[in-house]
Amino acid sequence: MIRCYFSDYHPIVLFIYFISVISFAIFLMHPVCLLISISAAISYLALLRIKKYMLAIFLIISIINPLFNHAGVTILFYLPTGNPFTLESLLYGIATSFMIITVIAWFCCYNKVVTSDKLLYLFGKLLPQLSLIISMVLRLIPLYKIRFNKIMHANPSDNAFKTAALVVSIMVTWSMETAIDTADSMKARGYGLPNRTTFSNYKLTTRDIVVSIGLVVMSGYLICSNKLAVTYIPIFNYTQSLPDFIIYTILCYTPIILSIMEELKWKYLISKI
Amino acid sequence: MPKPIKIILLLMPLTTLLLVDSNNYYFISLLLIIYAMLPFFIIYEKRKVQLRELVMIAVMIAIAVAGRSAFFMLPQIKPMVAIVIISGICLGAQSGFLIGTLSAFISNFIFGQGPWTIWQMFATGSIGFLAGILYYNNILMKTKTSICIFGGITTFFIYGGIVNLNSLMTNNIATIIAYYVYSIPFDLLHASSTIVFLYLIAIPMIEKIERIKTKYG
Numbered sequence: 001m002i003r004c005y006f007s008d009y010h011p012i013v014l015f016i017y018f019i020s021v022i023s024f025a026i027f028l029m030h031p032v033c034l035l036i037s038i039s040a041a042i043s044y045l046a047l048l049r050i051k052k053y054m055l056a057i058f059l060i061i062s063i064i065n066p067l068f069n070h071a072g073v074t075i076l077f078y079l080p081t082g083n084p085f086t087l088e089s090l091l092y093g094i095a096t097s098f099m100i101i102t103v104i105a106w107f108c109c110y111n112k113v114v115t116s117d118k119l120l121y122l123f124g125k126l127l128p129q130l131s132l133i134i135s136m137v138l139r140l141i142p143l144y145k146i147r148f149n150k151i152m153h154a155n156p157s158d159n160a161f162k163t164a165a166l167v168v169s170i171m172v173t174w175s176m177e178t179a180i181d182t183a184d185s186m187k188a189r190g191y192g193l194p195n196r197t198t199f200s201n202y203k204l205t206t207r208d209i210v211v212s213i214g215l216v217v218m219s220g221y222l223i224c225s226n227k228l229a230v231t232y233i234p235i236f237n238y239t240q241s242l243p244d245f246i247i248y249t250i251l252c253y254t255p256i257i258l259s260i261m262e263e264l265k266w267k268y269l270i271s272k273i
Numbered sequence: 274m275p276k277p278i279k280i281i282l283l284l285m286p287l288t289t290l291l292l293v294d295s296n297n298y299y300f301i302s303l304l305l306i307i308y309a310m311l312p313f314f315i316i317y318e319k320r321k322v323q324l325r326e327l328v329m330i331a332v333m334i335a336i337a338v339a340g341r342s343a344f345f346m347l348p349q350i351k352p353m354v355a356i357v358i359i360s361g362i363c364l365g366a367q368s369g370f371l372i373g374t375l376s377a378f379i380s381n382f383i384f385g386q387g388p389w390t391i392w393q394m395f396a397t398g399s400i401g402f403l404a405g406i407l408y409y410n411n412i413l414m415k416t417k418t419s420i421c422i423f424g425g426i427t428t429f430f431i432y433g434g435i436v437n438l439n440s441l442m443t444n445n446i447a448t449i450i451a452y453y454v455y456s457i458p459f460d461l462l463h464a465s466s467t468i469v470f471l472y473l474i475a476i477p478m479i480e481k482i483e484r485i486k487t488k489y490g
Binding site for chain 1: 299300314317322324330331336338342375378379382385386387445473474489
């Protein structure tokens with residue numbers, strides 16, 4: 001099986017990729033685009049080995065959505081309430097639910113690939129104080145879990161409700177007192193001095209620059225050409241252009257293409273030994 | 274006014290004008306909400322905040338996130354809004370907004386980021402901001418009843434109202450109305466759980482924070 005080599009790229013590349021892919025998934029409602037995006041998202045999920053299906057909810061949405069939507073020309077049948085059930089609203093409902101599933105699938109990939117330390121690395125220079133707060137919170141949560149268990153061990157009682165109130169009270173006092181200590185200690189160690197570094201250190205290499213330029217150019221082309229228009233209601237109507245489809249496919253499949261290329265390169269180098 | 278904020282104020286009508294033809298109201302409202310949150314973060318970065326205050330904010334966020342994950346099996350029962358309201362009252366409107374947005378953002382590292390994250394961030398942030406502003410203007414008192422009423426109303430109308438806007442994604446007014454109607458019981462449950470949490474912890478927690486404030490300044 002192929003590993004996801006795209007995750008090793010610089011965080012900025014990953015961020016550009018996910019921003020553009022998720023925005024296009026919301027924006028391009030063209031049926032072919034939806035199919036391209038959802039197939040790419042599902043293949044990427046498979047590449048990342050995520051088994052997370054929330055399809056049931058979206059099936060319900062896809063059924064409810066057309067039932068409430070009455071605008072449309074081609075009437076399929078009448079609902080018991082007397083509202084016409086049209087082909088256009090059915091198609092529109094299906095397209096919308098596809099779009100929602102796609103966005104959810106992309107976010108599943110995003111959660112696996114763009115981890116919190118990568119996000120902090122990206123915004124650490126831009127918003128230093130917010131990033132400091134976020135990284136502190138991410139440390140505090142596991143610490144509080146440990147402390148919570150410690151307090152629970154020290155306070156055994158029959159009355160669960162009373163214990164809970166006591167434990168919460170101790171937790172809050174303890175964490176606030178130590179917070180002040182933390183602040184003083186940070187100050188003593190030179191918080192706020194210039195030239196601080198972050199925990200993760202990523203280097204922007206040539207391949208990162210090449211890939212991010214490629215992503216930006218492809219997204220820019222798709223925004224500027226704007227040829228993939230579609231209307232569902234009242235009449236289903238669409239335009240198409242083959243180069244736009246090809247570029248959108250390449251954009252969505254970027255991580256998969258890059259992973260396959262890397263794998264082939266690896267195989268080739270091994271075979272030469 | 275700092276320069277980035279002026280740019281954002283310009284961008285808001287521009288985006289609306291440019292995108293309104295596309296009928297993609299979800300995308301427009303998402304962008305507008307992001308524009309609305311950015312000035313708060315920029316102002317916060319411009320201000321040189323005391324390190325102690327910064328750490329206190331981190332602690333409040335961590336408590337809110339830990340509280341939400343403690344009740345993870347009961348999705349609508351979460352003390353997050355209650356803690357955000359308390360911190361808005363004790364630490365001021367700006368910190369309240371920051372604590373609200375960041376606790377929604379960070380708790381979704383655990384619960385999964387999604388398109389709903391931005392709505393949740395804005396909703397909890399506004400509740401924290403509102404708590405701070407109303408307390409500053411003596412409309413909201415440090416009494417159990419006053420805080421509980423405020424918590425119930427804001428959770429139901431502001432949190433429920435804003436987060437349900439995520440249904441804009443379907444781009445269909447009837448579905449959105451159906452979505453709002455179906456979510457009324459869930460929002461009521463969330464609001465009543467917030468009231469219960471506030472009733473139990475609001476006064477003791479405010480006392481604790483005040484104690485820390487007088488002890489360390």
